[in-house]
Amino acid sequence: MKRVRITAIRRSEYPDLMAIYENPIEHACEVTMGQEWISIDGQRPEGMCSAAWESMRTFVRALARGGGNFYDGWMKNPYSAMISCNDGFRPVSFYIETID
Numbered sequence: 377m378k379r380v381r382i383t384a385i386r387r388s389e390y391p392d393l394m395a396i397y398e399n400p401i402e403h404a405c406e407v408t409m410g411q412e413w414i415s416i417d418g419q420r421p422e423g424m425c426s427a428a429w430e431s432m433r434t435f436v437r438a439l440a441r442g443g444g445n446f447y448d449g450w451m452k453n454p455y456s457a458m459i460s461c462n463d464g465f466r467p468v469s470f471y472i473e474t475i476d
Contacts (some may be wrong), residue, residue: 378474380415380439382424382432384408385458386469394465405461407468414475415440428461432470435459439474 384407405425413421418440420429435446435457444455451457456473 377417377440378442379476380418380436381473381475382413382415382421382436383471383473384411384468385471387466388469389466390464398465405463405466405468425461427463428468428470431461432457432459432472436472439472444474 387405387407387409407425407428413424415421415436418433418437420426420433438444438446439455439457446457453473456471458469458471460467460469
């Protein structure tokens with residue numbers, strides 16, 4: 377199994393959608409840009425948001441098992457992927473890559 381680094385690259389926010397559809401909540405997301413986690417044996421790293429993990433786990437596990445080249449050449453680095461969490465109001469984009 378390979379280790380996979382997960383890096384928070386960008387966070388977007390849609391206040392117009394929040395105003396229309398979301399009930400006000402505190403601490404919706406605590407991910408910071410540049411924050412990194414290491415997945416060992418394709419497992420969810422400690423401290424990783426469970427909802428974000430659900431969005432990326434299939435890709436992380438494939439990379440951990442030596443897979444890659446998703447969607448026939450989608451990424452410049454075939455052993456990586458760019459995945460966003462499923463929060464429709466403030467999605468975070470994560471770059472995931474094999475590191476060994």
